[in-house]
Amino acid sequence: MDITVNGVTTEVDADPDATAVELVREDLGLTGTKPACGVGVCGACTVLVDGRPSVSCLTPAAALEGRSVTTVEGLGGSHPVQRAFAAHDGLQCGYCTPGFVVEAAAFVDGWRAAHGDVAPDRATIADALAGHLCRCGAYQGIYAAVAAACAGEHDRDDDAAPPRAEAVEKVTGRARYSTDVRPDGLLEAVIVRSTEAHARVVEVDAGAVPHVDLLGTDRTVRYVGQPIIAVAAPTRAKALAAAEQVTVAYERLPAVLDARQARDPASPPVYATKEARRNARRSGETPPMPTRWRGNVRGPFTMGRRTATAVRRITEAARRGDERLVVGEFSTAVQAHTPLEPHACVARWDERGDLHLHVSTQAVNLIGESAAKRWGLPAERVHVVAEHVGGGFGAKGGLDVETVAAVELAKATGAPVRAVLSRSEELIDAGNRPGSRTELALLADESGDLAALSMDVYGDGGVSVDTPSALLAMLVYGKAPRRLRDFDAVTNLPPGKPFRGPGGPPMLWALEQAVDEMALRLDEDPIALRRRWDGNPKRRALYDRAAALPAWLDRSRPGEQTGRFRRGVGVAAANWFYLLEPGSEVELTVEDGTIVTRTAVQDIGNGIRSVLTDVVRGELGLPADRVRVEIGRNGTVYGPPSTGSRTTASLGPTARDAARRLRAALREHRGERGADGSGPVRLDGADGLRVVGRRRRDHRGYVTPFPLDGMALGRGFSGAVHVTEVEVDTRLGTVRPTRVWAGISAGHIYSDRLARGQCEGGVVQGLGYALYEQRHVDPATGVVLTDNLEDYRIPGIGDTPEITVHFHEEGWDHVTGGGVGLAEVATVGVAASVGNAVHNATGWRPRDLPVRPDRLREGIHQ
Known part of the structure; x- marks a missing residue:
């Protein structure tokens, strides 16, 4: 069929069952258009069809015949919206950005034709971009970018x-x-997953299609969705068809599908042996917490x-009915990471x-080391590339199943293999x-000081353990007596991270x-x-x-x-740990x-x-085009993973040290003497x-006497x-955040703008955690029901209030570089x-999230 894409008419032989996003990406190589949700909800795959925005994941490829299609590449980089998004940092990981840009370009062109160079209000912008999602939450910059483009502020290069x-x-x-x-020669992989919440896998028949086993020696599946095998075929459609033909014979086992049920000593064991419990998945970042198991409760x-003292004071206060004793039970729902890439x-x-691995990861070094160990290779023979990563939030920190499946299938077939998870x-x-x-x-004494605190937290991490939460209360509100206990309520549900x-x-x-x-x-x-x-x-x-x-002073x-x-x-x-990687280097x-x-x-x-880029340029006085940053690869000097708010605190001062070393080396190279110079x-x-820069040790050192897995506290x-200011609609029961001040x-x-964006x-x-996000599971089968971005709701641009960020930069003089991470806090x-x-607003105290x-x-009408 003939199709005009970005002004060029091309004849393509498209699969009649293909979608427009597949045609644009796979047949034409225009990868700026991103598949993400598959149901037309997130907008990442937006293209213009005859000048109108369309989600290409729902548009049949055949429907493009004789039509004019514009992708983000067709905007050429010179559209005012593209300049505005760059100038106002209306992006973070960037995976959703092309879809936003294409939609915003159409909106801005139409708005200016109708209204001239006048900025629309926030509600109008939100309505125009309502079909787009940014999991990073870069909406403040997007608002600013679209308003500025409409006002004509980016018509010329800056x-x-x-x-x-x-x-x-x-x-x-x-990107x-x-x-x-x-x-060339790529095969696509698809993972076949368990349909049972708890069972022994007796037999798997994949026929003649290339496949690899993912279960290992433990043939027990413990949740619906656990990987069993992976198959490969020349196209994803054929791989999906092959996966449909795989048969798995199960021996069913009783399942625990609710955290309350898990606390019953009579509930059937999720992990029946000591070895299985020892190998249980972990959802924490810290070393395993030593504790014991009682049935399905760990802790x-x-x-x-x-x-x-804490227990005695609380018990006595409860006995006498002390009004200064606050007791309660609170719950939170499971929140999915779901980065758009x-x-x-x-x-x-x-x-x-x-x-060779191209992998979406938060830890290129760790992936390289883990892969070398798993496949028996010297570290220098594993080459990891993560040029751009479309969000992670902690979910992409290790050697995950998509990497194992791709590597094993590539080894079995002798061809490159791509494994991409569906939404x-x-x-x-x-x-x-x-x-x-x-x-x-929580107990206060007669003077109103904190007298005692007790917290028992039961983590609902599915088959995973180590979900520390209560212990974090050691770090807040002084040194009053407190008893803090963490438990894992283990179930046959998917694992946390x-x-x-x-x-x-x-x-x-x-x-x-x-x-x-x-x-x-x-009364305080x-x-x-x-x-x-x-x-x-x-x-x-x-x-x-x-x-x-003013919002606080004017509250009722x-x-x-x-x-x-x-x-x-x-x-x-709130507070959070200051983490860093003392061994970080910059070359x-x-x-x-x-x-x-x-x-x-x-x-x-x-x-x-x-x-x-900014540190090196600033230290050496160079323009942007004289400094090039190459990251996202292993095999060079050591850099930290992008987890735990440690990256900038580790590398910012290291880059400064490298730049100063280079200045000194340049002077020595030229035979210059005397003062170090500047300019x-x-x-x-x-x-x-x-030269190689290293991170100097903090004044007074670190809490940990030596790094653990490279990390120090x-x-x-x-x-x-x-x-936070909210408006509550008591009739509909909705909560609308209107303003947030974050100190x-x-x-x-x-980097002020990037830090504000974070x-x-x-x-x-x-806000998503508070008001919208909740995983729902079929209580009879363990099937996750919220497995798409229509049923699992994350915040959109219209849910975003006005946000003001204030940075207090004092008090960190002992830290090399003077700054620590801020993403978590x-x-x-x-x-x-x-x-x-x-x-x-209401006088009703919510206890359950969302x-x-x-x-x-129900709460306000009780």
């Missing part, structure tokens, strides 16, 4: 470099992700301070027997924040509402009480600013409002008059490319000069205070602030 180093690549669709890699893992790997074995697989088995149930008791501040949001959801309730009983301002109890001096300035906000007392619409304002405090090499910056790290949208360096005649905690104490900010995205994800307390705002309309209506 000489200023955009805040994000790779912005132009992402807004033009040139290359693992899902875009397509070597308690206990931490505390004067635990017997799915887990993906392209594996290839070369003629030397080296393994259903992402939502079922690629990662989630475990749910929780928390039993809490670390998710942006693992364990923090559920702990704070319970604790911060209890603190708010205590302020009410003590909730911010003032937190400031008085808080032992973190870096957060006091945040409390003072929060207390002076809880429950005094009437009428359908009620305004509430709530606060929550600078002069090549063809340009400084090439290399380290084995990857950019998942956190902006580390830009930090490295722009001269690179002529210095090709081949190479630094001294001090980052801090946050969130103040962040993380020290030196390397914090704004953290707020958006926290920006999100962990958001949901609790929403809960307190709902209580302020705060759904049915729960709210």
